[in-house]
Amino acid sequence: MLGLIERELRTRSMITLSSLAAEKGYAEWVFVVPATRRNIQSIRVAFKKNRFQIDGIEEHLTFSFWRHLFDGKNYTILWIPALHQIFPGLDNPLQKRSYAQVGNYMTKANRIRNRVAHYEMKNSSDYEKEKNILLWLIQKMDGVSSS
Numbered sequence: 001m002l003g004l005i006e007r008e009l010r011t012r013s014m015i016t017l018s019s020l021a022a023e024k025g026y027a028e029w030v031f032v033v034p035a036t037r038r039n040i041q042s043i044r045v046a047f048k049k050n051r052f053q054i055d056g057i058e059e060h061l062t063f064s065f066w067r068h069l070f071d072g073k074n075y076t077i078l079w080i081p082a083l084h085q086i087f088p089g090l091d092n093p094l095q096k097r098s099y100a101q102v103g104n105y106m107t108k109a110n111r112i113r114n115r116v117a118h119y120e121m122k123n124s125s126d127y128e129k130e131k132n133i134l135l136w137l138i139q140k141m142d143g144v145s146s147s
Contacts, residue, residue, distance in 0.1 A: 001131070001134040001135070001138065002109070002112065002113050002116065002134065004138065004144045005109060005134060005137050005138060005141075005144070006063050006066075006113070007144070008138075008141055008144040008145060009063075009066050009086070010058050010059070010061070010066060011058075011145070012085075012086040012141070013058075013066055013069060013083065013086060014029055014058045016082045016083060016085050016086055017029035017030075017032050017033065017078070017082060017083075019082065020032045020078075020081055020082040023081075028054050030043055030054065030057065032078070032082075033069070033078075034073070034074060034077055034078075038065075038068065039065070039068070042061055042062065042064075042065040043057070043061070045060070046058075046059075046060035046061045046065075047060075063109075063110055063113050064110055066106075067106045067107065067109070067110045069083060070083065070099070070102050070103040070106045071103060072099075072100070072103065075096060075099050079099045080094060084098070084099070086141060087102055087140040087141055087142075088140075088141070088142045089139050089140040089141060089142045090102070090140050102137075102140065105133055105136055105137050105140075106137070108130075108133045109133060109134060109137055112130050112133065112134065
């Protein structure tokens with residue numbers, strides 16, 4: 001489930017942010033991402049890993065990068081104009097409460113992902129609770145693509 005969420009999040013975020021970039025007259029989606037120190041560093045590392053090509057850079061950005069797009073400070077910058085479209089299963093996607101809920105679940109999913117990726121099974125929490133967190137994200141995305 002983590003892999004499906006991560007793949008879907010990368011694909012949908014890039015497509016959605018590309019549309020926002022086009023509306024603003026930018027050549028690439030990365031130009032609408034807030035220029036925080038963390039974002040700039042993540043994009044630089046991904047750019048280098050991608051042989052200094054912008055096309056395909058999303059494959060080299062961490063789950064944490066994508067998760068941070070849903071931090072509170074990005075509500076008006078990214079959520080309202082674009083990112084809410086990634087979660088069509090939300091009842092009221094433009095409300096700040098919906099944004100906060102997605103951000104909360106994304107943070108939890110990132111913790112689950114890091115725990116699993118680093119084989120920290122001793123620190124495992126309730127499997128059913130973790131499964132429900134991941135299912136919630138998939139449901140609010142209205143499922144994931146089959147490819």
